[in-house]
Amino acid sequence: EVQLVESGGGLVQPGGSLRLSCAASGFTFSTYWMHWVRQAPGKGLVWVSRINRDGTSTSYADSVKGRFTISRDNAKNTLYLQMNSLRAEDTAVYYCARGNWNYGIDYWGQGTLVTGSS
């Protein structure tokens, strides 16, 4: 069974930093692209970032480019999102998601809440 378990969310002041983690199990982590997707309270899904199988290629939404960094440790079956210079508008549930086919997403974690507030 595919499982994706996010952690690391919390309350952070504007300008602060946070690192999210996603522990993957139930599949061969190193053979799949991975994504982060976020959802602000009461709003829709917004793609944040993706990383290829070996971590050599990444891409980001314009809203987070230069502030967020996606990475992965295939030996630990773990995906990361380093978030710097956080803003109030970054407040959202952040989902870790498994990529499949051409930029599709087939499995989602339960999400972790990041709240940017002073």
Place this chain on the structure above:
Amino acid sequence: SYELTQPPSVSVSPGQTARITCSGDALPNQYAYWCQQKPGQAPVLVMYKDNERPSGIPERFSGSSSGTTVTLTISGAQAEDEADYYCQSADSSGSFVVFGGGTKLTVL
């Protein structure tokens, strides 16, 4: 930036057919995916590569594509299908993933 456009809401009576559309200029060249999200829950994939149904998804869910529009059809919608539905795809270069704004399906 590239956008996918969905109607904000669709409403049907139980047993009727619900159709949710998603429009985007790159859809003739990029696959579309659909996920379902119920309140307080994580999204669940219900359709991939335009018209492929994942295992465990009821047969009443189907997908189609025509030009710049893809459609998720729920034939004989049931109360349990009431949820938000999001289409997802990529821009023409395949560099960025994009979600539609979501469609709230009401079955009553």
